[in-house]
Amino acid sequence: MKDSIIILSGGMDSVTLLHEFQERIALAVTFDYHSRHAEHEIACARWQCHKLGIPHLVINIDFMEQYFRSSLLKNGYEEIPDGQYDETTMKSTVVPFRNGVMLSIAAGIAESQGLQHVLMANHSGDHFVYPDCRPDFVVAMSHAIEEGTTNGVTLFAPYTPLSKREIALRGRELGVDYSHTYSCYKGHDRHCGTCGTCIERKEALEGFDPTEYEA
Amino acid sequence: MKDSIIILSGGMDSVTLLHEFQERIALAVTFDYHSRHAEHEIACARWQCHKLGIPHLVINIDFMEQYFRSSLLKNGYEEIPDGQYDETTMKSTVVPFRNGVMLSIAAGIAESQGLQHVLMANHSGDHFVYPDCRPDFVVAMSHAIEEGTTNGVTLFAPYTPLSKREIALRGRELGVDYSHTYSCYKGHDRHCGTCGTCIERKEALEGFDPTEYEA
Secondary structure, three states, X not given: OOOEEEEOOOXXXXXXXXXXOOOOEEEEEEEEOOEOOHHHHHHHHHHHHHHHOOOEEEEEOOHHHHHOOXXXXXXXXXXXXXXXXXXXXXXXXXXOOHHHHHHHHHHHHHHHOOOOEEEOOOOHHHOOOOHHHOHHHHHHHHHHXXXXXXXXXXXXXXXXXXXXXXXXXXXXXXXXXXXXXXXOOOOOOOEOOOEHHHHHHHXXXXXXXXXXXXX | OOOEEEEOOOOHHHHHHHHHOOOOEEEEEEEEOOEOOHHHHHHHHHHHHHHHOOOEEEEEOOXXXXXXXXXXXXXXXXXXXXXXXXXXXXXXXOOOOHHHHHHHHHHHHHHHOOOXXXXXXXXXXXXXXXXXXXXXXXXXXXXXXXXXXXXXXXXXXXXXXXXHHHHHHHHHHHOOOHHHOOOOOOOOOOEOOOEHHHHHHHHHOOOOOOOOEOO
């Protein structure tokens, strides 16, 4: 039964989720918030949906670039930092309450289309720096959406306790083509290989990584 | 201390809240979601902020008109119904999870600007038909925003238990000029006087209503 909408960035995690729950997914939504890597991510999201025959929307939420503050945005006040994926390195890349905004819009679309669940691919590796990826947030937001919709839409975030490596191994089983996923926060044509998300990607895909890195 | 952002529609309730908490409000945000009455509401919101010297943003969220289903939107599949403000009449005017979306965006801006609270003017008269105005939603959403932001932004919705009449009486005390507020869901130049929100407005302002109604 197709009763779900998925938030699909075009990164490894949400693309894996798209494959795993393809039978349940009526619609995939990608939000263009004018991040530095938007074009590459969106192209990957589109490619994956086309491959699986899943309807796909790209929704422009450019108010984030105008009014939100983060190094991840094209107007970023700071450069994307290099180095390990840790709290110091990644803190400037937080886009305040980004998941809250995307989940709320997806919930409104779900209710408008009679869908029951919103799928999101947050995972345990994001918890330390992104508050809107943590289990407590997911539970609270699901409750808020359920209370705030007539049909009681809920979130489903099955990767919350998994590591990125565990997700990648699951994706390998499912036959996910990770060459059509994008992670690099710098947004170059090829993955830089040195920013926090590139390092995290390399670790997750070790042994079956199809990515060509700059470094 | 100016530590709050307010969601300001330009209707009676949020304009009253703007006046009551003007000392705490650093920024007012009006969302243009292409409702039938957007232009009139936004003009009122602008007038009131200018009068009080409060910075004001209008943020375009036109994805609602494209992807959400409601008679309130300009692309509305149905006409705005006439008659009492009750569940049957108003049901088609629900915009799914509208408050969730607006609160999430406001929370992201609050966090980006170092503000601590998001103010919203939902009230008890809205509870019966709009799930995202009810006390349980407000509590749950505040919790979700607190969990999902680094600085623990919270909601403040002091009119949740009040009736629209009680808000209007409070506004009269505060000297609010209700001729620069807009309620009519039909969006004509003058308030129609016959739709649910016009009838509700008349009842709330009885005895000191400056509105010129068509009927």
